[in-house]
Amino acid sequence: MSQHDTRSAQRPAPDAPMVAIADYVADAEALSREAYDTARYMLMDSLGCALLALKFPECAKHLGPVVPGATMPGGARVPGTSHELDPVQAAFAIGTQIRWLDFNDTWLAAEWGHPSDNLGAILAVADYLSRKAEREGGTPLTLRDVLGWAIRAHEIQGGYALKNSFNRVGLDHVILVRLASTAVVTRMLGGDKDAIVTAVSHSWIDNGALRTYRHAPNTGPRKSWAAGDACRRAVIHALNAVDKGVVGYPSALSARTWGFYDVAFKGKAFEFERPFGSYVMENVLFKISYPAEFHAQTAVECAMQLHAQVAGRLDQIERVEIETQEAGARIIDKTGPLANYADRDHCIQYMVAVPLIFGRLTADDYGDAAAADPRIDALRAKMTVRENPRFTRDYFDPDKRYIGNAVQVFFADGSHTAKISIDYPIGHRRRRDEGIPVLIRKFEAALRGHLPAHRVRQILAICGDVAGFESTPVHRFMDLFVV
Secondary structure (H helix, E strand, O other): OOOOOOOOOOOOOOHHHHHHHHHHHHHOOOOOOOHHHHHHHHHHHHHHHHHHHOOOOOHHHHOOOOOOOOOOOEEEEEOOOOOOOOHHHHHHHHHHHHOOOOOOOOEEEEEOHHHHHHHHHHHHHHHHHHHHHHOOOOOOOOOOHHHHHHHHHHHHHHHHHHHOOHHHHHHHOOHHHHHHHHHHHHOOOOHHHHHHHHHHHHHOOOOOEEHHHHHOOOOOOHHHHHHHHHHHHHHHHHHHHHHHHOOOOOOOOOOOOOOOOHHHHOOOOOOOOOOOOOHHHHEEEOOOOOOOOOHHHHHHHHHHHHHHHHHHHHHHEEEEEEEEHHHHHHOOOOOOOOOOOHHHHOOHHHHHHHHHOOOOOHHHHHHHHHOHHHHHHHHHEEEEEEEEEEEEEEEHOOOOOOOOOOEEEOHHHHHEOOOOOEEEOOOOHHHHHHHHOOOOOHHHHHHOOOOHHHHHHHHHHHHOOHHHHHOOOHHHHHHHHHH
């Protein structure tokens, strides 16, 4: 890929994509008001997801210090707990909480992912820096600062995802969480452009986690803490670049034979659809109603509409036809036994069967107890999944970013339901007016399920006042989530 002579020891200029990230993170100022408003809802939603995840012991056990007793008084807080951790481990904990239920925001293009995963690193470091500043007589960071960093992280992760498919070479999308968080956190810690390039070069040299844990026959719960792991690694890279002055690797991407392009990307350089701005945050997809892999969100909505027509006729169903996008057909079309909750929440047949039968889809529906109902697998066995080319075209259209699905149920007597087809879910930008009130209710329910009433009132009052929210010191806000 590179034009550099591999025999020459002369170090080249840094690869252009790394420089572009450094320039954007260090210089970007023209971030839209819409992006800031959307980011506020994104932060609320992500913290709500973090609290909801605490109901699951498998998540909670990951959230403390890396070894017992390795706490940091005055360190970063982990929402919904009493933990005080160093920013590296706090980044892992917060990132894990936010992602655990597959209920936070989503970005879909050539690559998929969840840009709010970056909040693991951003919130941990912002909280740590804000507390440190207060102790030392400085100026704490505000929630507006957090929103600005989140907009940048969303833009980096989502911008790379538009044209570059890491899943096609077997790499997990959390490689972009690590990239975006590394760049943003390096700047948060005071790093200049050179430091950002250095840190980002180390992120690329890490290569990426394999997608093995997301796909049959190996699907497992690592997918729920993989983003936290990426956040943790990002903070390490940032600290190394800023505090330790580690050496960077200018052609980490393009070096012939040894660079990322040749080793991991089939010799291809990255492609970009647009310059960095605030496009991704403005267009991000919220998971509001259902904790389901996003390619199936509209399929779940379709199934919910059909529930009343089919719930009383389950034994008469001959087949269920599902149409989806190419990506959905490729990654969540699963037949046969499903081993665990991580298998189930990435199976479009399971995510359609549950609402058809019960008229709901919650995180508990992926558990072993719910999955033991024999009607679910019996209905799955009658389903077919195929790609609808229009859904695929609209999925990649930058002016649409649809995630279409259609569901139709056929009965043994020859009758059938109408085909229910939905182009974009309630969390889509085009349904913001409808979706944001639902998002707020989701957030409020998460707060009330974990925090005392007086604390819930305080948090909702802050979140409801845009100016007050943005001026609130980060650590004061995080204190409200301590239990």
